[in-house]
Amino acid sequence: MKKIEAIIRPEKLEKVSDALIEKGYHAMTVSDVRGRGAQRGVALQFRGKEIMVNLIPKVKIEIVISEEATEEIIEIISQNAYTGKNGDGKIFLYEVEKTINVRSE
Amino acid sequence: MKKIEAIIRPEKLEKVSDALIEKGYHAMTVSDVRGRGAQRGVALQFRGKEIMVNLIPKVKIEIVISEEATEEIIEIISQNAYTGKNGDGKIFLYEVEKTINVRSE
Amino acid sequence: MKKIEAIIRPEKLEKVSDALIEKGYHAMTVSDVRGRGAQRGVALQFRGKEIMVNLIPKVKIEIVISEEATEEIIEIISQNAYTGKNGDGKIFLYEVEKTINVRSE
Ligand SMILES: Nc1ncnc2c1ncn2[C@@H]1O[C@H](COP(=O)(O)OP(=O)(O)OP(=O)(O)O)[C@@H](O)[C@H]1O
Ligand SMILES: Nc1ncnc2c1ncn2[C@@H]1O[C@H](COP(=O)(O)OP(=O)(O)OP(=O)(O)O)[C@@H](O)[C@H]1O
Ligand SMILES: Nc1ncnc2c1ncn2[C@@H]1O[C@H](COP(=O)(O)OP(=O)(O)OP(=O)(O)O)[C@@H](O)[C@H]1O
Ligand SMILES: [Mg+2]
Ligand SMILES: [Mg+2]
Ligand SMILES: [Mg+2]
Numbered sequence: 001m002k003k004i005e006a007i008i009r010p011e012k013l014e015k016v017s018d019a020l021i022e023k024g025y026h027a028m029t030v031s032d033v034r035g036r037g038a039q040r041g042v043a044l045q046f047r048g049k050e051i052m053v054n055l056i057p058k059v060k061i062e063i064v065i066s067e068e069a070t071e072e073i074i075e076i077i078s079q080n081a082y083t084g085k086n087g088d089g090k091i092f093l094y095e096v097e098k099t100i101n102v103r104s105e
Numbered sequence: 106m107k108k109i110e111a112i113i114r115p116e117k118l119e120k121v122s123d124a125l126i127e128k129g130y131h132a133m134t135v136s137d138v139r140g141r142g143a144q145r146g147v148a149l150q151f152r153g154k155e156i157m158v159n160l161i162p163k164v165k166i167e168i169v170i171s172e173e174a175t176e177e178i179i180e181i182i183s184q185n186a187y188t189g190k191n192g193d194g195k196i197f198l199y200e201v202e203k204t205i206n207v208r209s210e
Numbered sequence: 211m212k213k214i215e216a217i218i219r220p221e222k223l224e225k226v227s228d229a230l231i232e233k234g235y236h237a238m239t240v241s242d243v244r245g246r247g248a249q250r251g252v253a254l255q256f257r258g259k260e261i262m263v264n265l266i267p268k269v270k271i272e273i274v275i276s277e278e279a280t281e282e283i284i285e286i287i288s289q290n291a292y293t294g295k296n297g298d299g300k301i302f303l304y305e306v307e308k309t310i311n312v313r314s315e
Contacts, residue, residue, distance in 0.1 A: 201304060207287070
């Protein structure tokens with residue numbers, strides 16, 4: 001099994017989530033994070049002034065899935081999280097050694 | 106070393122935590138997440154109406170531990186997070202390459 | 211690629227973050243967690259009384275980086291998160307199989 005960890009714009013979560021469900025990928029865990037990529041922070045307009053925000057709110061999606069499905073899921077996330085501007089997000093892939101379902105243990 | 110990542114019902118955290126402490130397993134990191142498993146969302150009763158909740162609040166427990174202890178910890182978490190209904194949770198196991206203690210570095 | 215996961219005191223985040231930026235390491239993801247290490251909980255003074263807190267607020271920093279940089283980053287985090295007292299934090303290292311940039315996919 002593999003874990004796909006995607007860090008995307010919060011405003012893209014619903015679109016990504018809907019696209020995954022449509023393709024039959026329901027299971028996921030979501031959490032609120034903040035971060036920065038290659039550009040450090042970002043200049044935001046706040047009450048007419050420009051302020052530098054160091055860590056920008058993002059959403060982390062985690063999906064544990066069989067190896068065969070990883071390519072398709074990465075594709076779905078990438079396409080639906082995309083705007084073309086800096087900060088669209090990153091996807092990381094990890095090996096999962098074992099998966100246990102608490103209910104059927 | 107291994108990392109055990111358990112995503113369980115928030116209302117089971119205390120029971121799981123107490124059971125782990127009782128067996129001598131103190132160290133853990135906890136975070137608030139939301140998620141769905143095989144059933145997508147869940148129908149909840151809210152002010153007499155049924156509403157569909159897409160992502161359900163869960164708690165993530167992370168424990169980094171020696172390989173020998175993983176079986177027992179997974180067992181403790183499973184038993185104490187169990188209700189028998191959908192949504193009891195999932196446990197994932199990962200390899201950890203290295204562990205550093207900041208104080209004694 | 212590797213993932214460095216550091217769980218440190220929230221009040222050390224800025225110092226660690228500044229030190230990383232100074233050395234050219236900008237990219238990171240931060241989240242709020244709570245946890246305990248070998249000492250279970252901690253006795254805190256609250257309105258003149260001592261209360262036991264089971265899970266202490268911490269901050270998790272995640273950095274995905276090339277293998278060559280891991281040593282230096284672990285060193286920077288350790289030095290800047292250090293107080294010498296229990297609870298300074300832990301750093302865990304994981305293998306990352308693949309990294310995708312959403313914008314340039
Ligand atoms: N190397 C990294 N390690 C950990 N988290 C990262 C890393 N790179 C990016 N992130 C997380 O992903 C979020 C989005 O990153 P972002 O899309 O800005 O990456 P980038 O490399 O700067 O690409 P771009 O040039 O397209 O902006 C960041 O806010 C951060 O939370
Ligand atoms: N494949 C997965 N990837 C990531 N997170 C998952 C996955 N499956 C479950 N989770 C997380 O675990 C939580 C609990 O999942 P749940 O117990 O409902 O799993 P399930 O496979 O649907 O099992 P059950 O049929 O017993 O409900 C979810 O809310 C989600 O946060
Ligand atoms: N084995 C572990 N698994 C998961 N998280 C851990 C583990 N050990 C520590 N942590 C996390 O790191 C935080 C800081 O741990 P801490 O520095 O107290 O570790 P420690 O082993 O008790 O070292 P010290 O004796 O220096 O206090 C904890 O609050 C917890 O969130
Ligand atoms: Mg960027
Ligand atoms: Mg379920
Ligand atoms: Mg400690």
